[in-house]
Amino acid sequence: MPVDNEQKEAVEETGSHTTGSSSNGISTQKSNRRANTAMDEDEEQENMSRKRSRNESSSSSSTSASSASSFSVLSTSSASSSGLSTYSATSSVPSTSSSTTRSSTSSKTRKSNSHSKVDVIPSRNLRSAITPIVTTFEFPDAPKEVVFPDGYKLYSHALRKSGYPEPLIIVECLEDDSLRQTVDTSRVQIVNEYECQLPVACNDAREAQKKGLWQSTAKFPGIPDRKNSDNQYKRVHNKKRCWFVQGVFERYDDSSRLSVQYEGFSTIIDQDVQEIKTSAPEAYYMYKIRDAFLRRIERKGSEEEKKNAKKMRLLMDEDVEFEFLDHNSPFWLLQDLTYFHTALQRQHKLGPLIYVALDGVTLPKAFSNESNYNTLQYSPINVFKSITYKRCIEKDENKPFLKLIENKLEELFEPSNCENKEKCVCNRRFNALYFNQSNNLIPDEDGLLNFRHFDSCEKRIVVECSDECGCSSECPRRNLQRGQQIPLIIYHEGRAGFGVRAGAPIKGGQFICEYVGEGYYKDLDCGEEEKAPVDSGEDIAASDKDTSYESDFQTMDQRLIICASKIGNVARFLNHRCDPNVVFIETYSRELEADVLIPRISVYALKDISFGEPLCLCYYDLTDAKSEVGGIKCECGSLNCIEWLPMER
Numbered sequence: 001m002p003v004d005n006e007q008k009e010a011v012e013e014t015g016s017h018t019t020g021s022s023s024n025g026i027s028t029q030k031s032n033r034r035a036n037t038a039m040d041e042d043e044e045q046e047n048m049s050r051k052r053s054r055n056e057s058s059s060s061s062s063t064s065a066s067s068a069s070s071f072s073v074l075s076t077s078s079a080s081s082s083g084l085s086t087y088s089a090t091s092s093v094p095s096t097s098s099s100t101t102r103s104s105t106s107s108k109t110r111k112s113n114s115h116s117k118v119d120v121i122p123s124r125n126l127r128s129a130i131t132p133i134v135t136t137f138e139f140p141d142a143p144k145e146v147v148f149p150d151g152y153k154l155y156s157h158a159l160r161k162s163g164y165p166e167p168l169i170i171v172e173c174l175e176d177d178s179l180r181q182t183v184d185t186s187r188v189q190i191v192n193e194y195e196c197q198l199p200v201a202c203n204d205a206r207e208a209q210k211k212g213l214w215q216s217t218a219k220f221p222g223i224p225d226r227k228n229s230d231n232q233y234k235r236v237h238n239k240k241r242c243w244f245v246q247g248v249f250e251r252y253d254d255s256s257r258l259s260v261q262y263e264g265f266s267t268i269i270d271q272d273v274q275e276i277k278t279s280a281p282e283a284y285y286m287y288k289i290r291d292a293f294l295r296r297i298e299r300k301g302s303e304e305e306k307k308n309a310k311k312m313r314l315l316m317d318e319d320v321e322f323e324f325l326d327h328n329s330p331f332w333l334l335q336d337l338t339y340f341h342t343a344l345q346r347q348h349k350l351g352p353l354i355y356v357a358l359d360g361v362t363l364p365k366a367f368s369n370e371s372n373y374n375t376l377q378y379s380p381i382n383v384f385k386s387i388t389y390k391r392c393i394e395k396d397e398n399k400p401f402l403k404l405i406e407n408k409l410e411e412l413f414e415p416s417n418c419e420n421k422e423k424c425v426c427n428r429r430f431n432a433l434y435f436n437q438s439n440n441l442i443p444d445e446d447g448l449l450n451f452r453h454f455d456s457c458e459k460r461i462v463v464e465c466s467d468e469c470g471c472s473s474e475c476p477r478r479n480l481q482r483g484q485q486i487p488l489i490i491y492h493e494g495r496a497g498f499g500v501r502a503g504a505p506i507k508g509g510q511f512i513c514e515y516v517g518e519g520y521y522k523d524l525d526c527g528e529e530e531k532a533p534v535d536s537g538e539d540i541a542a543s544d545k546d547t548s549y550e551s552d553f554q555t556m557d558q559r560l561i562i563c564a565s566k567i568g569n570v571a572r573f574l575n576h577r578c579d580p581n582v583v584f585i586e587t588y589s590r591e592l593e594a595d596v597l598i599p600r601i602s603v604y605a606l607k608d609i610s611f612g613e614p615l616c617l618c619y620y621d622l623t624d625a626k627s628e629v630g631g632i633k634c635e636c637g638s639l640n641c642i643e644w645l646p647m648e649r
């Protein structure tokens with residue numbers, strides 16, 4: 001499989017490697033290893049007073065920024081001297097220099113911040129199940145706690161849990177709905193109306209949301225619109241005295257240091273590369289993926305993309321650009337989407353997301369508050385109305401395996417690639433439910449589907465293992481249960497809007513992610529039983545006619561639709577290509593026989609996909625699709641492009 005050099009570098013630099021041939025396939029990628037830095041209150045006070053005095057002298061160097069916003073220009077350049085380095089684990093001996101010009105900081109800062117010895121107490125390996133074939137990364141064991149010679153403590157990501165007992169599905173119920181009393185709420189979350197929340201672990205952001213002085217002009221569901229600004233450090237109540245790294249950026253002037261953004265703060269500071277690499281491996285890993293991606297764009301993108309990619313990769317250069325100074329700029333808003341959506345994903349043990357836009361077009365229109373668009377509520381799991389949910393659970397599919405095969409013959413057994421071949425019931429389950437209706441796609445021993453003779457018109461389904469099969473969570477027949485492990489990049493593709501790119505090389509037949517959205521029923525015969533979510537609101541807008549976010553089922557339930565227009569996950573950004581490289585596969589999947597069975601949609605790779613390549617679906621059966629001028633001009637650029645997509649503008 002082709003692996004881009006940049007991607008290789010990213011992997012090597014994070015001390016990680018692909019797990020292609022690993023037998024245990026254990027990945028620590030999604031374990032929540034975050035950097036935290038701490039300081040004593042006295043030192044904090046001291047730094048604050050230093051900062052106050054230096055802020056005055058630094059104001060001349062940040063005039064261009066201060067007029068733009070509250071985002072501190074001096075942060076990356078003069079952190080240690082300004083006191084902003086309160087976050088730096090190595091800032092116990094801050095420079096007393098009052099120099100604030102960007103070019104003058106590097107050597108002084110480096111000297112004052114250097115430390116000779118770091119005691120690393122190894123953490124227990126936070127293990128997360130992953131299939132052996134998934135190309136992902138392993139970090140070196142993140143330290144549980146690093147104690148610096150000066151007594152500073154730096155708590156690593158490993159202290160954060162990699163997953164929370166999260167439900168499998170969210171159901172919207174009215175207060176008096178009897179369903180509320182009957183469901184197992186550890187597996188099914190009941191809400192009145194789904195609203196994307198701040199991720200559970202993001203306490204610093206939660207605090208900042210209450211008391212932060214900096215306020216964003218943009219409001220996104222689940223993203224805090226307040227942050228602590230640089231003069232709030234002292235007042236921030238943080239008993240742990242440690243903070244989580246939100247994002248790191250390369251510095252144009254000093255390759256030994258990085259610009260670091262912390263959760264809950266609108267300021268960035270500079271820190272030693274090695275320190276971040278050890279203490280914040282996940283943030284460092286995300287930075288390396290973004291960096292490798294931007295380098296790829298610098299080689300392969302349009303002229304404008306190339307120029308902007310370099311600018312973004314090096315964040316700031318001598319001529320500080322406005323968008324990097326204004327914390328309200330799309331650049332920083334995309335960093336917030338990256339961080340908080342990744343944190344939400346992690347809550348469900350799913351891999352990271354990185355939002356990137358280089359063409360000045362700002363945010364995904366899904367997040368725009370313009371009247372034409374709905375504001376997207378990000379959700380890593382499906383959201384069903386109670387009526388839809390009830391209908392789903394009444395279906396045969398929901399019976400436990402033994403009930404399902406009561407009247408079926410034993411000889412329906414077929415070989416399986418399950419870890420526990422002898423006991424696996426997946427094929428018998430398939431035969432009991434879907435025999436003669438659909439193709440039973442059986443992953444090979446590496447979890448890969450075989451698409452060599454793929455026919456887009458054929459019906460197909462994947463049936464995954466449950467506790468009835470007696471296999472482990474690493475069984476090749478549990479791809480959807482493990483969920484997205486590959487990092488995905490949500491990239492602005494120009495006229496086609498945001499699309500999804502591979503954040504790691506992907507093998508043909510490999511599971512990528514789930515297609516998540518709102519579930520609803522469309523009655524095929526006698527009018528609508530339950531209205532599509534896009535039509536049910538009062539705000540009927542242009543986008544309500546856009547069915548491109550809808551996906552249906554051919555085998556499991558022909559009336560059920562998953563619509564990701566208002567609520568959805570990363571897969572809702574998959575663009576159309578007439579020559580696709582990914583495909584939707586309906587999937588029967590539940591870990592426990594006692595779980596509810598809801599038809600789900602997996603996204604699988606049809607062919608090998610290299611790092612940074614766009615992931616595209618074919619929205620239509622091209623043998624049927626009528627290409628009429630007046631729909632949407634297809635931007636896919638493939639040789640067999642039908643030119644006009646049959647969708648309303």
Ligand SMILES: C[S@@+](CC[C@H](N)C(=O)[O-])C[C@H]1O[C@@H](n2cnc3c(N)ncnc32)[C@H](O)[C@@H]1O
Binds near residue numbers: 546576634
């Ligand atoms: C499921 S969404 C994909 C995500 C979308 N690009 C976004 O930014 O939200 C489908 C919409 O993306 C755009 N789109 C997807 N593929 C396209 C293509 N090949 N050419 C032009 N527009 C495309 C169309 O506006 C379409 O309505």
